[in-house]
Amino acid sequence: MLFKKDREREVVVEEEGREIEPVIPEDLTVRVRFRPNTTIGWKNATDVEPPLELVSELFFGDNPKQAEKELINWFKEEYGGGIWRIELLNEHGKTVRSRTLKIQDADITYGVNKWIVYVKGESGKWYKADVEFAHYPTPTEVIDAIGGGGRVRLVGYDERGRIMTSKMMDLGAPIPDWVKEKEDSFEKKITDLLKQKLVEQQEQMIKKLAGNEKKDEDLDNSLNKLIKELEELAESHKLKVVENLVNSLKGEDEKKEKPSLVDVLFVEPYKAKLESVNLLIKKFAERGDIETARQLISEIPDGTGALVNLINAGASLTEALARAISGVSSNRGLKSKLRRAAGRESIDIKEIKEQKRELEKEHEKGEEGTKEEEEEQVAEEREEVGEIKVEETVEDSGWEIKPVLEEG
Amino acid sequence: MGVDIDKLRGAININQETLAKIVNLIKQVGIYESFKALMKQEFFRNAVKKKLSELYQALVDKYDIVAHNLRETTTEDRKCRLTVEITIPDRELRKEFVDRLRKTVKQVFESDFSLIPSLLREFEIEGVSCKEEGENVYVVVVGNEKLSEVVLNLKGGGELGKEGGESRKGG
Numbered sequence A: 001m002l003f004k005k006d007r008e009r010e011v012v013v014e015e016e017g018r019e020i021e022p023v024i025p026e027d028l029t030v031r032v033r034f035r036p037n038t039t040i041g042w043k044n045a046t047d048v049e050p051p052l053e054l055v056s057e058l059f060f061g062d063n064p065k066q067a068e069k070e071l072i073n074w075f076k077e078e079y080g081g082g083i084w085r086i087e088l089l090n091e092h093g094k095t096v097r098s099r100t101l102k103i104q105d106a107d108i109t110y111g112v113n114k115w116i117v118y119v120k121g122e123s124g125k126w127y128k129a130d131v132e133f134a135h136y137p138t139p140t141e142v143i144d145a146i147g148g149g150g151r152v153r154l155v156g157y158d159e160r161g162r163i164m165t166s167k168m169m170d171l172g173a174p175i176p177d178w179v180k181e182k183e184d185s186f187e188k189k190i191t192d193l194l195k196q197k198l199v200e201q202q203e204q205m206i207k208k209l210a211g212n213e214k215k216d217e218d219l220d221n222s223l224n225k226l227i228k229e230l231e232e233l234a235e236s237h238k239l240k241v242v243e244n245l246v247n248s249l250k251g252e253d254e255k256k257e258k259p260s261l262v263d264v265l266f267v268e269p270y271k272a273k274l275e276s277v278n279l280l281i282k283k284f285a286e287r288g289d290i291e292t293a294r295q296l297i298s299e300i301p302d303g304t305g306a307l308v309n310l311i312n313a314g315a316s317l318t319e320a321l322a323r324a325i326s327g328v329s330s331n332r333g334l335k336s337k338l339r340r341a342a343g344r345e346s347i348d349i350k351e352i353k354e355q356k357r358e359l360e361k362e363h364e365k366g367e368e369g370t371k372e373e374e375e376e377q378v379a380e381e382r383e384e385v386g387e388i389k390v391e392e393t394v395e396d397s398g399w400e401i402k403p404v405l406e407e408g
Numbered sequence B: 001m002g003v004d005i006d007k008l009r010g011a012i013n014i015n016q017e018t019l020a021k022i023v024n025l026i027k028q029v030g031i032y033e034s035f036k037a038l039m040k041q042e043f044f045r046n047a048v049k050k051k052l053s054e055l056y057q058a059l060v061d062k063y064d065i066v067a068h069n070l071r072e073t074t075t076e077d078r079k080c081r082l083t084v085e086i087t088i089p090d091r092e093l094r095k096e097f098v099d100r101l102r103k104t105v106k107q108v109f110e111s112d113f114s115l116i117p118s119l120l121r122e123f124e125i126e127g128v129s130c131k132e133e134g135e136n137v138y139v140v141v142v143g144n145e146k147l148s149e150v151v152l153n154l155k156g157g158g159e160l161g162k163e164g165g166e167s168r169k170g171g
Helices: A050-061 A066-079 A139-146 A179-184 A186-209 A218-250 A261-265 A268-286 A290-299 A305-324 A332-366 A372-379 B007-008 B016-029 B029-040 B042-063 B089-110 B115-122 B145-155
Strands: A011-016 A019-020 A029-035 A080-089 A097-106 A114-120 A126-133 A150-158 A164-172 A388-393 A398-406 B067-074 B081-088 B125-133 B137-144
Touching: A011 A080, A019 B081, A050 A066, A066 A080, A066 A097, A097 B067, A114 A139, A114 A186, A114 A372, A126 A179, A139 A150, A139 A164, A186 B042, A218 B029, A218 B042, A268 B125, A305 B115, A388 B089, A398 B089, A398 B115, A398 B137, B029 B042, B029 B115, B029 B145, B042 B089, B042 B145, B067 B145, B081 B145, B089 B137, B137 B145
Parallel strands: none
Antiparallel strands: A011 A019, A029 A080, A080 A097, A114 A126, A114 A150, A150 A164, A164 B067, A388 A398, A398 B125, B067 B081, B081 B137, B125 B137
């Protein structure tokens, strides 16, 4: 059903001596249509009547963006998420203007006339519960109705049996007995055995990680695999960088327009300091000495300090979480171990710098007048990180924290 | 059933030599790429998920969480918006959760560790917000698709598979 403008609203309104004309022409009517997603066709939302003043503002006002935001909030509150379309029709029923509002951050409830519940068993299979809701159920209602909890999916159907929406929910109650009964099969036993094996492996790993000196082949294998994987990634990154460099050298005349190696690798604060390294790399690459160029690339200080801080931050975050959960006092042991790791990293940086100086000296002997100033600059490289300012808004109903990163 | 926090923390205590090697490699490939490499291995993936599950269980026990779910949407400026909906029927516990979460998030952002700026940059985290609506608490994090990928990867999540067996008899 279409709805016409409220006659009363068409009356010219006097406001502070200024006349405000009605903005929707009389021969137009408003139609609202809805669909939960793009795979389902439009459905006339005959019972949905958004505030006309917002619709007017949306199509004819000075601030359509604001009107759109307000309309989105109105739809969210009144009818939930989905894709809403507001159309203006002329007297022949033709759409003159329209606007589509996509609301993805709210649950879809409009058009759903029944909710079916599926429960996930331990095997990963889904089981349909013999319950049906006419409204979107609360978690407690679901737990009561299915006789338990676990991971469930609520699927909303329209009157034609089409799926309009589905929503996952993890309920803080044990999986219902009837699901367990259904799962008690040969397949389940096999799965249990595999899971048991996995749990044993994980327990062994935890023992090992907690300081047990006993060798654990699984852990060693996994660590080795991880290291190999990371090494491969690192290698491919390096090769890509050298390849880019050689390509940029081929087009020497155009290099000002193309991003340089430094541009590719580093953010602004690093660029000046790394210019010298870049020049050296270019020199070696020009001479076809790709291996030396690669070595130099590997020595570019690209965040060792930041990674050390990563470890420290990991410890801090874990502590914060731990405090949030149970309020236990902080564990200094882990931090000190991490700091030891941090110390080791700083030694590594020194070693790298030493090696780099030696390498450069060697090459300087054969290359008269190479850049001493640049070398000094490189030796001064330090990790620089940004500072965070926190913008915090606290209200009765909640809060918002925005970190503002100020580059170091 | 509670969870041994010390044990959880101890789980990242790998021997120093290996840790140094891994850290060195992580710095070369970035946090996100390293995370992907780690999660490719079932052994680590399962261990990480198990720890997260224990952490979640600890939260459920402490705050009497009845249900939760995670939703991912894309904002107008192509950012990823992750919304966690948590149902805590008890008003006092809900308030405590909201307040403690605020303090924790603030503490993390304001910590002296320079890793946090790196993480903010890499995942383009715009902010974290928390809102109470009835029995539900909505926690929203806005970041880039890398963040979304990491969270969804950790969550795992299953697709609605085949309906096994028949429907439940009786109500």
